[in-house]
Amino acid sequence: MSDIAIDKPLETVDEQAVPATQVRGYWRSVVYRLRHDPATLFFTAILLLIVLAAIFAPLIAPFDAYKDSVVARLKPIGWRDHLLGTDELGRDMLSRLIYGGRVSLMMGVVPVLIASLVGGLLGVVGGFAGGRINTAIMRAMDVFYAFPSVLLAVAVAGAMGGGMGNGMLALTLVFIPPMCRVAETATTQVRSLDYIEAARATGASTITIIRYHVLGNVLGPVFVYASSLVSVSILLASGLSFLGLGVRPPTADWGLMLSTLRQSIYVVPFVCALPGAAIFITSISFNLVSDGLRAAMDVRM
């Protein structure tokens, strides 16, 4: 066999080796799977509706959500122009639900977002550092984990005096430990893999390795977990408002609405149940969409 000349490329591998299926990137294959998952698509559509309704509230709400009327109190569904009835102060339920969606979504998403950032950072640092640093971080998280989430949220919100901002802060604190744990697990799993060693062998610094190799693999589980946490967050936020520790009246908020409509439940039961239904539908939609995401992102080819 003759010597191969310098710089001449070696015999290229046969095209037999080309897989017949289409070449698809990771994210494209995730999208492909989602597109073919009817259940997830359905609930994503619902979520989209809820979010859009919240964003465009001023444009689509039929009435002013804060205008009360002594005459039109506690009217049932379909009364005159009030599609979903009125509440105990005569305000249109549909409008209040739409505006309430803004608050609930905010209080659901923002704490999870901040907790993802903070908890994720702590988790990645701990997971990658290992040893004592990891132990210190994770045990600190365990302290917060020990408290039931509702109790912790109530305690913190109560201690800080209630209000929307404090409510969101309380929820953020509740969610930091689980996010940290998810990020730490993902980081630890990735840390010992060969391609991380290969990156170290080329002289990459820790920050670089985390940026290029670890984050990509950690973001997936964190994102999926975060989307499922949003559903919990909405429930907890509504709980806080129900107890009076969240937004203050007359702000429209589903939890607060449930609380104020409580006494009227024998008068117009369906109307009083509406905020609960809204919480339920939103929460479950987030939950199911996050499940679908998880299934789609679990690539095992």
Add this chain to the structure above:
Amino acid sequence: MAVRPVLDPRDRGGPAQPLLIARELRKHFPVKGARGKSVQAVDGVSFTVRKGETLGIVGESGCGKSTLARLLLHLVVPDAGELVFDGDAVGASDGIAVDALRRQVQMVFQDSYSSLNPRMPVRDSVAFGPFIQGRKKAEARNIARAILGKVGLDADLFGPRYPHELSGGQKQRVNIARALAIDPRMIILDEPVSALDKSVEAQVLNLLRALKRQLSLTYVFISHDLGVVRYISDRVLVMYLGRVVELGPVDAIFERPLHPYTKALLASRPSMDPTRRIEEPPISGDPPNPIDPPSGCRFRTRCPFAEPVCESTAPQLAEWLGQDSHVAACHMQDLASGHSRAGQG
């Protein structure tokens, strides 16, 4: 089998200087929960690697060859011992820094699902090395293209693909490309073909041979497959339980093995001839646990020639007489050991 002198511009010591000298490398991993006990993965390993040669390292599980591979790149920091690369001590203030070492020495891992980042397209994985070492992104990408071509993969066809879209052999070519991208002088290959199908294994071995010639590389080739090691190596080092038991030119090791373990290992190879099947196992038992290795000579528990001196004293690998010398760490080789068969070979 003349070793061509290396003309690499980074060469410092000339062709006679070994590219790598390892002296008494030691690495023990403490066992969690058992105080004082440790896994003696590598325990006093010394050898040299000449410029332009392929040193094969063979051994079974627990012998420490994978740990040794990582010690050579300082991916694992040795507890004791030193490494000298082309005349410069690694890690010493007047020698060569670990970072600089990693520009000249690279590693190819066994093909497994974890050898490439599943979220990165192949060309980015290959370009990562040059990018880290200071090149701009565009330049790194060009280097990646060229290297992918060198390993036989069309850069336009395979570059944008993800690891799960490649076959085992193609993934391993990518691993090799990744190691080559930073233009190393030496490559440590840790079981590079063990996970591949036999038909693909042959392709990758041919590729490695050609690359070595083309790019004037030096290889340290670790494998448990004796046939592969024989084919690709110039010299062979046999490891058992963290120690070197035999070292020498490949033909000498395979045709005139000195150490009882090497003999047993060679006799355990299937003959490929159904009329000459192995009737009796050449050795009994399993390789013992590196946590509690036997005292003295670690092979004595399975050795048919073990005597009290083997228990009390550990045999030493004979001093270097020359680069082609064939030595074994066995009391039977050492005339002064007190073993009844000393000097009989």
Add this chain to the structure above:
Amino acid sequence: MSPPVICKTWPPATAERARVEMDGAAELPLVEVNDLSVKFVSRETTVYAVNKVSFAARRGEVLCILGESGSGKSVTLRTLMRLLPRQAQVEGRVRVNGRDVLAMRPRELRDLRGGLVAMVFQEPMTALDPVYTIGQQIGETVRRHTGCDRKAARGRALELLELVRIPSPERRLDAYPHELSGGLRQRAMIAMALSCNPQLLLADEPTTALDATVQVQVLILLRRLQRELGMGMIFVTHDLGVAAEVADTIAVMYAGRIVEVGPVGQVLSDPLHPYTAGLLASTVHGQPKDRDIDAIPGSPPDMRRLSQGCSFAPRCSRRSAACHATIPEPRFHAAERMIACLNPTVRV
């Protein structure tokens, strides 16, 4: 061929039935597979793992199925016991000891597995339950098939550990799998497989995960046990050397089809199929160092899309236009030599 040893603790009726079957079945092959096809159907793709495979194995003989990853050898083996996942669709006929395995009801299948047919897996650490001792696991199999009590089962387990030459067997009976080394674990798994004197032993790459010095011990053990107990054995491997050590007959599989069958000596010295010849040439065993190895170019095919013709054609140096168009039918070159190729290698 000596008659198989009947398990001493079998209930008499079963032993009697087996003896009756044996007498009338001396000429009947132990395993008969005809036109077996297995495909795995999922929402996204269909994998055609096994495509019209036919072969037979005789009592007391060792058949080695040789192939690389994706060849369908493991799936074929597992079909003999119907050990396939739910999304597998099986067609064809599989008979073991005259009984149709594919038509068996769950109860008959449970009697078959471990009783008539037993299997040894590749990775003993995952095939053995980590929370039970070896003695308990072997005993469980024995009790399941014979209904004997715990003490008798333990006695039988001890007997088996001695049969597979595990040192200090009484102590090892109470050991957990993780306390044993790889070689001992594999021996324990072999003991478990033999516990009810199966007539057919299936081995799925049992030595691939073992070190060289341990592999040779296990191979010698398997050969010895197979001879002493008169079992038929079907052994799946990708390693030609292992096949040479163990097999009486070799069946070479590629892309879900059998391409060549023959006595081991003939197949290894005079391969007829270009793939077999290529495998032999590319197995690294004493080739001269100054030359490249004769590698087979390309990679194994994608089992999701099989070509119309011979699956090996794209990599074959002897291919012709006809090879891409039609699947070669099996032809019998001599009494025991099957070849499925349009251009087999000519004997030199």
